Amino acid sequence: MSFLSFSPISLDLLSSNVFLTILAIIISGLLKTITYRKHNSNHLNLPPGPPGWPVIGNLFQFTRSGKQFFEYVEDLVKIYGPILTLRLGTRTMIIISDASLAHEALIERGAQFATRPVETPTRKIFSSSEITVHSAMYGPVWRSLRRNMVQNMLSSNRLKEFGSVRKSAMDKLIERIKSEARDNDGLVWVLQNSRYAAFCVLLDICFGVEMEEESIEKMDQLMTAILNAVDPKLHDYLPILTPFNYNERNRALKLRRELVDFVVGFIEKRRKAIRTATVSSFSYLDTLFDLRIIEGSETTPSDEDLVTLCSEFLNAGTDTTGAAIEWGIAELIANPEIQSRLYDEIKSTVGDRAVDERDVDKMVLLQAVVKEILRRHPPTYFTLSHGVTEPTTLSGYNIPVGVNIEFYLPGISEDPKIWSEPKKFDPDRFLSGREDADITGVAGVKMMPFGVGRRICPGMGMATVHVHLMIARMVQEFEWLAYPPQSEMDFAGKLVFAVVMKKPLRAMVRPRVQ
Template sequence: MLDISNYVFFFFTLVTILLSCLVYILTRHSHNPKCANLPPGPKGWPVVGNLLQFARSGKQFFEYVDEMRNIYGPIFTLKMGIRTMIIISDANLAHQALIERGAQFATRPAETPTRKIFSSSDITVHSAMYGPVWRSLRRNMVQNMLCSNRLKEFGSIRKSAIDKLVEKIKSEAKENDGLVWVLRNARFAAFCILLDMCFGVKMEEESIEKMDQMMTEILTAVDPRIHDYLPILTPFYFKERKNSLELRRKLVQFVVGFIEKRRLAIRNLGSDKTASSFAYLDTLFDLRVDGRETSPSDEDLVTLCSEFLNAGTDTTGTAIEWGIAELISNPKIQSRLYDEIKSTVGDDRTVEEKDLNKMVFLQAFVKELLRRHPPTYFTLTHGVTEPTNLAGYDIPVGANVEFYLPGISEDPKIWSKPEKFDPDRFITGGEDADLTGVAGVKMMPFGIGRRICPGLGMAVVHVELMLSRMVQEFEWSSYPPESQVDFTGKLVFAVVMKNPLRARVKARV
């Protein structure tokens, strides 16, 4: 969300203090507080707002938000340079905004200058403004790629990737006295699944690793920087902008090669046995987006493919890491999950997708995993299409509306003992949660409403299938032996374990 080191602030403070009076005078009329009754929040400095207070706190952004909500309540305002951030951490307010008044809260604020570099135009699903372009792109993705019937067609791709994951874990464990890195292996398997779904062409492992590296570099590059909040500092970041432009150029050049390979494969599907019969790219080549006269350009295709890959790789990988961590910390839960798997599929075959719906405890485990360890602490930023009101406060156009997920999924008014990892709350405890939020908001790991993650169903299948196979094949324990798992998290692209999980595995007989 926001990662700014203290030393950076000492640099720009000298600049901003000298200019603050001038800028404040020039902007005070356009930012007259009498024009808006914003939610409460800490009083900030002119121009920089609360940026310095955040930096001096020494906290990660989500920790700072958690501290502020304890002071100002479930809806409050942070002024971060030119940005007004309205933070919401209440289930009822989230339902009011995103379900009851979904159209009003369905847009996105303007993209940061750095992020725009990696989006050649407005042709993007996750950050497009609410309107006909976004509707066309989302409809295409959901109907042609993420509906249940289409997802079933990719079953063989998932099986192949997870078989390779199991073999990779076995190989790594053999070479390292039973020790494996959980996140690295899990996210690579997720990436390979999405890569095949997206391009539908055979890639060498070297190309897969290069693509993965590029996607990771992009996520790092688009993470907000201080000049995204204080544009006056943009000239000091010319080198960073130059590097981002070069990274985008290399990405386009690399990915277009596989786009062309897919075009050729479509023409030769009958003879090219290495190509998949269907891929996401196939739906994009001749797509007519509402409001545009031409189909997406190659640069547009690179953008759409990049977001498809990035959206489901790290979120799935981190879910697996947190899931294995909980299984290690709760051996009885691990044994119970293994027993359910064994009773469902027997001893003579591996878990298949058709088995998932029969495994009640597995489903409860994954739901509790998403409650206790959501993929990120915030939904993607929302914005309003017109000035509106929520909880008696004004929500202006252009404000960043942020939904803080732990404030909901760990709310003691909603959940019994929310700090406890307890899958049985969904089986015998009488607690439940609709992940879509339509029936009421208790947790929203994929967002809710019109901008809910379109890959929700796919993500749950990936997590359930990967975890069930990993538990079926291996017994997981801590390293060093008898040590306690450190559940401290940090927000990178997703919420990862601050200390990456290295676990000991033992192949089951």
């Protein structure tokens, strides 16, 4: 969920041909690199980390480990501590896995740590001159875009206006699950259904126009293709390989053009509806047409900028929300007594009518369940990459401009110094008063599924509304059971835009007797 959340790294390296290329690069760059690093080591006291090779840094060590990146980082934290340095080609990462350091950096000294690193060349193709909320550098453009999104779309009053959109999407979700269960002896794929429901809600809120099923599927395919395209590749860490990336760059440019051509049609449809006063609802797009990108200027977003901002809005809240629902249903299957208690709370609160989002505030167990889902299964392993606006220090180490600062979320939300039995799914920890956490981080960082500080996810309120409502409706309508019966849940995860279950969850549903 992070409503605006993407992976800082997901590499698939190295083929033998690429490795030979890297060896050639090492030989040609060896003397230059040694001289450069020797010179700079006299001036910088970076956090500790594994020694790397010239030019490629720790890339080869990571790929040789055979681990996912978060697993590799977990091993390094045990050796080097809660703040460490990792070099991946030309990119230097400072990885932080300590709650107090996260609070100091992002809350106490938020302005210093509020910018973003420079985007990769492929991402720039899709970011339209960095006119995005999530990747814009800290400054007037970012302030304008974020202020518009928060004030005009994500305020509590505005969220309430979209209640009918969410109700319609939830009704369709329940019908999709019923239909799939009828056709498959009670079996349903959880992630596919939950992410589709989240996507439909965001489409309606973003464009304010009703789309045919074919258009929804086309839009979803394009959004997924974009996320695949911007996933970091080897040349992003070794720019010297960029000349070998000609075909990939052309594919990215072609995809961008296809996206623009497709989405501009819906933009024009909405623009015409506003011009002719035939609109009966509000949309995110409405707030962007006349937005001054920099306050006081006359510059408004171009059509390409509008495509970028709408794409960001859709991509940011679809896979992360779907993943949260998949993990949540898996935990409720593995903990049937909690599922039973949650159903009882829903039943006692609303009776036989469908759960409405206005009921959420009355259901304390539901709130605790969702908070525990976000603690145990944050939507990403890392927040969006941060950068510093000026050279500074943290924990006695130098933090130079230009490095990627990555906050490793499980290192915080599973820290035994903060949480009792951190690996256990236990919503009661939030009910008994034994433990609690302010997920905004203002009162102290103990978990940060949406990030914290100035770059906290602006869609946190919307995302939590969606997760609460989807979990409540799905538990109200169905009892969720393991498949095959009595089998154990496999809680291994993997990163696919968001952190999803490595073995996708296919569950058995049994309709409740209303």
